[in-house]
Amino acid sequence: xxxxxxxxxxxxxxxxxxxxxxxxxxxTQRNQALIIASNVFLHIHPVKIKRYxxxxxxxxxxxxxxxxxxxxxxxxxxxxxxxxIPSSTQAYQSMLDIQSSVTFGQLMRNMHRWxxxxxxxxxxxxxxxxxxxxxxxxxxxxxxxxxVLLLVVTFLLSFSGYLLPWDQLAYWAITVGTNIGGAAPxxxxxxxxxxxxxxxxxxxxxxxxxTLHVIFLPLAAAFLMAVHFWRIRKDxxxxxxx
Amino acid sequence: xxxxxxxxxxxAPTPGxxxxxxxxxxxxxxxxxxxxxxxxxAEDEVMVWxxxxxxxxxSAVVFTAILFALSVLVNGPLLDRAxxxxxxxxxxxxxxxxxxxxxLLHMDAGLAGVIVPTVALVAIAAIPYFDRSPLGVGIxxxxxxGRRIIAFATVYSIVVVVGMILVDEKIGRGTQxxxxxxxxxxxGATEFMTGVILSxxxxxxxxxxxxxxxxxxxxxxxxxxxxxxxxxxxxxxxVLTMFGTSFRGHGQDLTWPWNLPLTHG
Numbered sequence: 001x002x003x004x005x006x007x008x009x010x011x012x013x014x015x016x017x018x019x020x021x022x023x024x025x026x027x028t029q030r031n032q033a034l035i036i037a038s039n040v041f042l043h044i045h046p047v048k049i050k051r052y053x054x055x056x057x058x059x060x061x062x063x064x065x066x067x068x069x070x071x072x073x074x075x076x077x078x079x080x081x082x083x084x085i086p087s088s089t090q091a092y093q094s095m096l097d098i099q100s101s102v103t104f105g106q107l108m109r110n111m112h113r114w115x116x117x118x119x120x121x122x123x124x125x126x127x128x129x130x131x132x133x134x135x136x137x138x139x140x141x142x143x144x145x146x147x148v149l150l151l152v153v154t155f156l157l158s159f160s161g162y163l164l165p166w167d168q169l170a171y172w173a174i175t176v177g178t179n180i181g182g183a184a185p186x187x188x189x190x191x192x193x194x195x196x197x198x199x200x201x202x203x204x205x206x207x208x209x210x211t212l213h214v215i216f217l218p219l220a221a222a223f224l225m226a227v228h229f230w231r232i233r234k235d236x237x238x239x240x241x242x
Numbered sequence: 243x244x245x246x247x248x249x250x251x252x253x254a255p256t257p258g259x260x261x262x263x264x265x266x267x268x269x270x271x272x273x274x275x276x277x278x279x280x281x282x283x284a285e286d287e288v289m290v291w292x293x294x295x296x297x298x299x300x301s302a303v304v305f306t307a308i309l310f311a312l313s314v315l316v317n318g319p320l321l322d323r324a325x326x327x328x329x330x331x332x333x334x335x336x337x338x339x340x341x342x343x344x345x346l347l348h349m350d351a352g353l354a355g356v357i358v359p360t361v362a363l364v365a366i367a368a369i370p371y372f373d374r375s376p377l378g379v380g381i382x383x384x385x386x387x388g389r390r391i392i393a394f395a396t397v398y399s400i401v402v403v404v405g406m407i408l409v410d411e412k413i414g415r416g417t418q419x420x421x422x423x424x425x426x427x428x429x430g431a432t433e434f435m436t437g438v439i440l441s442x443x444x445x446x447x448x449x450x451x452x453x454x455x456x457x458x459x460x461x462x463x464x465x466x467x468x469x470x471x472x473x474x475x476x477x478x479x480x481v482l483t484m485f486g487t488s489f490r491g492h493g494q495d496l497t498w499p500w501n502l503p504l505t506h507g
Binding site for chain 1: 286287288289290291292293294295297298301302305306309310312313314316317318319320321322323324325326328329330333334335336337338339342343346350351352354355356357363366367369370371373374375376377378379380381382383384392465469472476479
């Protein structure tokens with residue numbers, strides 16, 4: 001006896017649906033394997049993992065949260081870019097506009113700011129978790145080095161974004177920060193000049209920090225993350241008790 | 243042994259009959275799996291969908307909810323328009339660099355702001371090339387001894403870092419506990435000798451003392467010494483950051499957090 005076709009059956013049986021979803025509902029092991037293997041976003045994972053790797057108290061989700069915050073920062077950052085003007089004369093006014101005139105502008109700005117602070121903390125804590133569980137040991141030593149580079153890029157992303165609001169907080173924090181860089185032995189003055197593009201923070205500094213913040217450093221982070229995640233798989237998955 | 247010896251029919255073990263050099267000692271009991279393991283690991287494994295995907299989805303939702311609530315309740319700081327002619331007192335770097343700014347108060351700027359963080363990052367990146375033993379992977383702190391070392395290094399680092407800041411502040415900030423200024427006044431020492439060389443020595447001494455104490459108390463493996471050092475770095479980073487964010491007021495003088503003007507966020 002044939003079951004009557006529901007609307008859902010007709011949709012999931014259609015040629016259109018079947019052209020982009022190539023497996024059935026993931027309630028059998030076969031379909032659960034297929035959904036991971038045939039989805040571009042999910043196939044970052046293997047089909048099966050060790051049971052301990054799903055334990056929240058082992059990883060505290062810190063690496064995943066760092067990546068998730070990067071995604072949130074990318075989304076909110078793109079929205080802010082529609083309104084923010086990287087000009088020393090207009091930047092501060094565009095901040096005021098984002099906060100007062102743009103729909104959900106203040107919310108986007110707050111989410112971007114707090115996620116940025118959160119990402120610095122979560123990346124740092126992720127490093128501590130990986131260290132204390134000995135997860136850097138061979139064969140994962142190179143991935144640990146990539147992680148240290150990602151920590152540096154995270155600091156630079158946060159630091160370069162710090163100048164953009166062009167308020168007193170931003171201006172003087174970056175003055176202090178670039179002075180610290182300028183104190184480097186031998187190359188200090190050159191480092192300071194390259195960062196500022198001037199003798200003090202000016203339009204040339206703002207456009208340098210803006211370009212670093214919205215394109216160069218995110219691309220560098222994305223590149224390193226691709227290596228980082230790939231190496232997790234290649235080094236035998238997430239670490240665990242032997 | 244006593245029971246065995248008294249059992250009839252068995253010769254009593256005579257002391258000294260065993261070759262002392264070849265006698266095996268019981269070193270440690272370790273919990274482990276049987277040597278023979280089944281080839282099918284299905285019992286240890288789970289399907290990523292749904293077991294892992296659900297954890298990721300829930301943590302993403304919980305995190306988004308918290309971030310959303312925080313962003314609705316608390317606005318990001320926006321002070322007056324940037325004014326190069328009006329230097330706020332105190333001027334502070336972003337909070338995650340305030341540890342370096344705190345160091346800067348006590349020694350040469352290049353040493354505090356560039357050399358120390360560079361050396362720290364390179365040392366951290368190099369850890370896996372010094373500690374290659376697979377022992378303890380996947381166990382927080384390696385062992386109960388490792389966790390005791392973490393606790394000890396944490397307390398030690400807090401006491402030493404807070405103590406050094408307070409003493410340097412009391413004697414005269416940036417005088418290397420008075421030693422540097424004494425060397426300058428009496429021996430004609432240069433800024434380089436006090437701010438760089440003497441300051442480096444002053445920073446290295448507590449690190450060597452930490453390693454020395456841990457070695458004396460815990461008889462550590464190389465991994466456990468690195469645990470003590472990493473914990474020292476980790477705690478020092480956050481203690482210095484807290485001093486920079488919450489206890490430095492006008493003229494970078496020590497003050498209480500509630501007396502601070504809003505200069506960072």
